[in-house]
Amino acid sequence: MYTKKRYKWGILTAGRMSAKFVQALKLLDNADLYAVAARDLSRAKLFAEEHGIKKYYGSYQALAMDPEVEVVYIASPHSHHFEHTMLCLKNGKAVLCEKAFALDASDVQTMIREARLQKRFLMEALWPPFQPLYKKAKELLQLGEIGRLIHIDARFGLQPPYDPSNRKFNRSLGGGSLLDIGIYPIHDVLYFMGTPDSLAAKATFTELGVEESIQIIFGLESGQTATVLSSYKIDAGIGCTLYGEKGNISFSRRRDMSQQLIVSVQGKAPVEFCDTPLGMGYHFEAQEVMRCLDKGVIESQVVPHTFSLALMMVMDRVRGEVGIEY
Ligand SMILES: NC(=O)c1ccc[n+]([C@@H]2O[C@H](COP(=O)([O-])OP(=O)(O)OC[C@H]3O[C@@H](n4cnc5c(N)ncnc54)[C@H](OP(=O)(O)O)[C@@H]3O)[C@@H](O)[C@H]2O)c1
Known part of the structure; x- marks a missing residue:
């Protein structure tokens, strides 16, 4: 089941998401948890000890320059994805960078150009397209189970404690709900329906001018529509419902990443799947990275560069519509 070669992973940051990703890497025989870097050496050391990682560095540069590191997982704040991805690519590393890939489409374009120039693998760490139930939803849609797709209603709403220094609420770190959680329901629209042609959006902001909630209506020239909610203000859950001519498919997940799919076709009893x-499903992304490295390709067909770029271009349009600046 696993690919042939073992890859030496470097983990860039000792933050919360890095800790989760490392747990997932431990599930894979061909992933060698080789090194971690934090801005502060003692944090890196602690993280390395906690997770059984061989080497630790007190700077990201040092990790990127370690000739043994083959692939780097980047989990810094959104504001730093561009800088850290460029650093690693320029030092010849393959890169799996957390969502949102960068702050805007122009930076994403530069990152993709650099990956091609350096002939190094680059992928955005988008969780949904690797999940079995999420893929099942797409398969059922393509098989015509609910007929023609007419509308999508997608949401991601949670209530993190307000802390203006936290990356979620800090504008200079790319804070706000859009890049952090709004990316998921917008991803759903592109993944199941396609790139929208038009949009209208409304946002609310904290007293410091950081976006905290957005509602979006998307339209496609085909006549299909989608509504998206991204919010730090309400506990709206996480998921999407695909409405077709003959029924609907509802995908939802909890914060622990447990997932549920309900398929309701007219005239039949609803069918439910759970997983x-x-x-937490993060190992699928790492597996894909190593499969691609085995094949010697620089992008994944599951999350191609064009998809990440299209996603960011839509988010740029949403930002323009509601006036979000980083
Ligand atoms: N795929 C998912 O399901 C998922 C879930 C959660 C988060 N994420 C993504 O993962 C990334 C990190 O999120 P997180 O929740 O792990 O955040 P976090 O706990 O705040 O960690 C962010 C890390 O970024 C580093 N960093 C570098 N420059 C920084 C600066 N100027 N200010 C603050 N931190 C800085 C810090 O690393 P040091 O250790 O070096 O100090 C910090 O540990 C984000 O892109 C987020 O969207 C993805």
């Missing part, structure tokens, strides 16, 4: 993937 709680190992490693």
Whole structure:
């Protein structure tokens, strides 16, 4: 089942998401948890000890320059994805960078150009397209189970404690709900329906001018529509419902990444599927990276560069519509 070669991973940051991703990497025989870097050496050391990582560095540069590191997982704030991805690519590393890929489409374009120039693998760490139930929803849609797709209603709403220094609420770190959680319901629209042609959006902001909630209506020239909610203000859950001519498909997940799919076709009893993937489902992304490295390709067909670019271009349009600046 696993690919042939073992890859030496470097983990760039000792933050919360890095800790989750490392747990997932441990599930894979061909992933060598080789090194971690934090801005502060003692943090890196602590993280390395906690997770059984061989080497630790007190700077990201040092990690990027370690000739043994083959692939780097980047989990810094959104504001730093561009800088850290460029650093690693320029030092010849393959890169799996957390969502949102960068702050805007122009930076994403530069990152993709650099990956091509350096002939190094680059992928945005988008969780949904690797999840079995999410893929099943797409398969059922393509098989015509609910007929023609007419509308999508997608949401991601949670209530993190307000802390203006936290990356979620800090504008200079790319804070706000859009890049952090709004990216998921917008991803759903592109993944299941396609790139929207028009949009209208409304946002609310904290007293410091950081976006905290957005509602969007998307339209496609085909006549299909989508509504999206991204919010730090309400506990709206996480998921999407695909409405077709003959029924609907509803995908939802909890914060622990357990997932549920309900398929309701007119005239039939609803069918429910549940799944709680190992490693919160993050190992699927790592597996894909190593499969691509085995093949010697620089992009994944599951999350191609064009998809990440299209996603960011839509988010740029949303930002323009509601006046978000980083
Ligand atoms: N795929 C998912 O399901 C998922 C879930 C959660 C988060 N994420 C993504 O993962 C990334 C990190 O999120 P997180 O929740 O792990 O955040 P976090 O706990 O705040 O960690 C962010 C890390 O970024 C580093 N950093 C570098 N420059 C920084 C600066 N100027 N200010 C603050 N931190 C700085 C810090 O690393 P040091 O250790 O070096 O100090 C910090 O540990 C984000 O892109 C987020 O969207 C993805």
